[in-house]
Amino acid sequence: MHKDHLKIIITGFVQGLGFRPFIVRLARQYEQNGWITNTSEGVAIAIEGLFDQQQEFLFSLNNNLPPLAEIRSLSVTQQALQNFADFQIKDSISDGKRSTFVLPDMAICPDCTDDIFNPASRYYHYPFTSCCHCGPRYSIMIRQPYDRQQTSMLDFTICHDCETDYQSIDNRRFHAQTIACPNCGPQIKLLDPGGQVLAESRAALSAAINALQSGKIVAIKSIGGYQLLADATHQQAIERLRQRKNRPHKPFALMVSDLAAAQQICCVNEMEQVALASPAAPIVLLKRRETPNLGNNQSTVFLLAPGVAPDSNLLGVMLAYTPLHHLLLHDLGFPVVATSGNIHNEPICFEDQQALTRLGKVADCFLIHNRPILRPVDDSIVRLINGKITVLRRARGYTPLPVSLKTALPSTLAVGGQQKNTIAINQDEHIILSQHLGDLDSEASRQQFQATISDLKHFFQIIPTGIIHDLHAGYSSSQLASHLGQTLEPVQHHYAHALSCLAEHGLEPPVLGIVWDGSGLGDDNTLWGGEFLRITRSGFERFAHFRTFSLPGGVKAIQEPRRAALGLRHEISPGNEFENRNLPFTSLEQTLLSQALNKSINCPRTSSLGRLFDGVASLLGLCHINHYEGQAAMMLESLADSVTSDAQYDYQLLSAKPVIIDWQPMLEQLQDDIANSSPALIAMKFHNTLADIIRVIAIQAELETIVLSGGCFQNALLVEKAVSKLKTAGFDVYCHEKIPPNDGGLALGQLYALNFRG
Known part of the structure; x- marks a missing residue:
């Protein structure tokens, strides 16, 4: 019977997830001979067999993909017969362009979890158990394509038993590049802060467990960097961690052993359960239970220490996502604080000596291993907002998944902003957004920023032709970009925010971008932050914004909501801002601040909604000093969410171009309410007012499509109310889901701006 030879070229997520074994099984099922190989851009396949069976092969290829696999392009061409004798996995081909479809690190799968707790398994209690469906990927890759010798596993020669599994077509570790066992794979050690070995292998695990049980702080080397662990039920341990890490108030994230443990301390709906148990295994912000939910197992009840997340009704919770985490949590029997292995304002540590140097005065001991981490990738954070899981910090589990556009762009580097920095680079129509790098306030953070630029360019083999940066020349990202010796192009901060949401959803103008955040430099050299932008194919127009007010002390007003409240009061009643004396200022501070406001000394004007949130929170007595970013706004949202x-x-809307939204009537009524209404009701009325402003301005703008972006739209209550009003009014509304609404998405928007030049 006549046979055909077909060559199939595939791009997409087809490496590092068992795709080649999947194709081998298909070839066996449909009696095809030939080969498959990884390439720099995806995979190449050759099949020879009967036509009907080849069609069934192609149908199954498109419709029965392995978990996480995704085909972005597939081409089939007829070739001359080669009369292949069998079907083989050939050595990878590394020439050509590098693929932009690289898998992120993945949480341990249920089958591997079963293995590490099965005494009959040779992977029993082995902390680096993995298979084709789970384990590290991006954080250990040296270069593409994804093969063991091109990862940090290259120095671990597999043993006979692992080789047998690797070659067994019906084994889920068939061609698993991270395969390893206690006889041939990475090993753990426990070190003291001076680097001396305290224990090795299983003894190291037992010693680390004992340290946590006795209230010690343990630094653990995870997939993408170090974490600091402490007993989440031990108040003294939490206090020591806060003091040593210089993190006095900001809530800590928790790690628990399983979903049942998460449900004991938090309310978890179905979508949040899916997020917790997903391969990305992010930190999920969940509503805290007032009393523990014991379920059917009252023997495992635990009470969190008050210092874990003071004054917060949300808890950041993640499930154990590596074999090492599972082994620790299983024997501990209580949740742990699992916070990034860094000190205040510095990037996460990912190299052993770096961790010992920077964290030597924080951790009591270090649980390390000898598999190198090649790039730092912190834990991701998500929250359920308006019925969608929304990424707030994009890193492990999501990076470096690309954002695909409809049209190609010239290869360009975008360097993001100052806070929550990420960078982005593109190859044709695919944009790769880096992992979360954090704030660029420290020298260590700026060094990691520069290292990440080099890493992205090298790993994806992209040579950018230009650099895009924020309009604010004082940002470290803008300053560092100026030293890279390439053509620079600024993009306004809030325009980039809106465009990041457009890029995520594949939208094009005309669009109304509603962008509310802490602040960003505007085209008029003032601080914007309460913006309604009409976006066209040639750029943007500022259609409306909130009435500006003064921020006494400039940057200090970001840290002190009481100053924002003072600026608001001064705006509506100059000279009477201290009249009610409910803002906590000393007599000297009152004198100095009055002079500064009256003479406009270091009192920049702003339209920022973030600062308006701060001011209202201070007027209600909730928060006068922000101990961490967004604290006042989060407390205001939490309070409002407690009532209906x-x-x-x-x-008022002042007829001008742009339209000015005058908040003075709201603030006057709000202050009158303080004497005779509950703070919770006032907070809710404030949120309702903002949502109504969005509705009314949207109607005036007369654009059907609306995007919401900026840090203020991390507020779930605000988003839900605004979207409800907009949809009721007939608008198409888009919010962030896979890209952060905060400054973590700026670099994506900066690159997308290349599409819309005047």
Whole structure:
């Protein structure tokens, strides 16, 4: 019977997830001979067999993919017969362009979890157990394509038993590049802060467990960097961690052994359960239970220490996502704080000596291993907002998944902003957004920023032709970009925010971008932050914004909501801002600040909604000093969410170009309410007013499509109310889901701006 030879070229997520074994099984099922190989861009396949069976092969290839696999392009061409004798996996081909479809690190799968707790398995209690469906990927890759010798596993020669599994077509470790066992793979050690070995192998694990049980702080080398662990039920341990890490108030993330443990301390709905148990295994922000939910197992009850997340109704929770985490949590029997292995304002540690140097005065001991981490990738954070899981910090489990556009762009580097920095680079129509790098306030962070630029360019073999940066020349990202010796192009901060949401959803103008955040430099050299932008194919127009007010002390007003409240009061009643004396300032501070406001000394003007949130929180007595970014706004949202009301305050729209939203009527009514209404109701009325402002301005703008972006739209209550009003009014509304609404998405928007030049 006549046979055909087909060559199949595939791009997409087809490496590092068992795709080649999947193709081998298909070839056996449909009696095809030939080969498959990884290439720099994806995979290449040759099959020879009967036509009908080849069609069934192609149908199964497209419709029965392995978990996480995704085909972005597939081409089939007829070739001359080669009369292949069998079907083989050939050595990888590394020439040509590098693929932009690289898998992120993945949490341990249920089958491997079973293995590490099965005494009959040779992977029993082995902390580096993995298979084709789980384990490290991006954090250990030296270069593409994804093969063991091109990862940090290259120095671990597999043993006979692992080789047998690797070659067994029906084994889920068939061609698993990270395969390893206690006889041939990475090993753990426990070190003291001076680097001396305290224990090795299983003894190291037992010693680390004992240290945690006795209230010690343990630094653990995870997939993408170090974490600091402490007993989440031990108040003294939490206090020591806060003191040593210089993190006095910001809530800590928790790691628990399983979903049942998460449900004991938090309310977890179905979508949040899916997020927790996903291969990305992010930190999920969940509503804290007032009392523990014991379920059917009252023997495992535990009470969190008050210092874990003071004054917060949300807890950041993640499930154990590596074999090492599972082994620790299984024997501990209580949740642990699992926070990034860094000190204040510095990037996460990912090299052993780096961790010992920087964390030597924080951790009591270090649980390390000898598999190198090649790039730092912190834990991701997500939150359920308006019925969608929304990424707030994009790193492990999500990076470096690309954002694909409809049209190609010239290869360009975008360097993001100052806070929550990420960078982005593109190859044709695919944009790769880096992992979360954090704030660029420290020299160590700036060094990691520069290292990440070099890493992205080298790993993806992209030579950018230009660099895009924020309009603010004082940002470290803008300053560092100026030293890279390439053509520079600034993009306005809030325009980039809106464009990041457009890029995520594949949208094009005309669009109304509603961008609310802490601040960003505007085209008029003032601080914007409460913006309604009409976006066209040639750029943007500032359609409306909130009335500006002064921020006494400039940057200090970001740290102190009481100063924002003072600026608001001064705006509506100059000279009477201290009249009610409910803002905590000393007599000397009152004198100095009054002079500064009256003479406009270091009192920049802003339209920022972030600062408006701060000011209202301070007026209500919730938060006068921000001990961490967004604290006042989070407390205001939490308070509002405790009541139900549709009541709102008044506001005015001043006829101008752009339209000015005058918040003075709202603030006057709000201050009157303080004497005779509950703070929770006032907070809810404030949120309702903002949502109504969005609705009214959207109607005036007369654009059907609306995007919401900026840090203020991490507020789930605000988003839900705004989207509800907009959809009821007939608008198409888009919010962030896979890209952070905060400054972590700026670099994506900066690159997308290349599409819309005037």
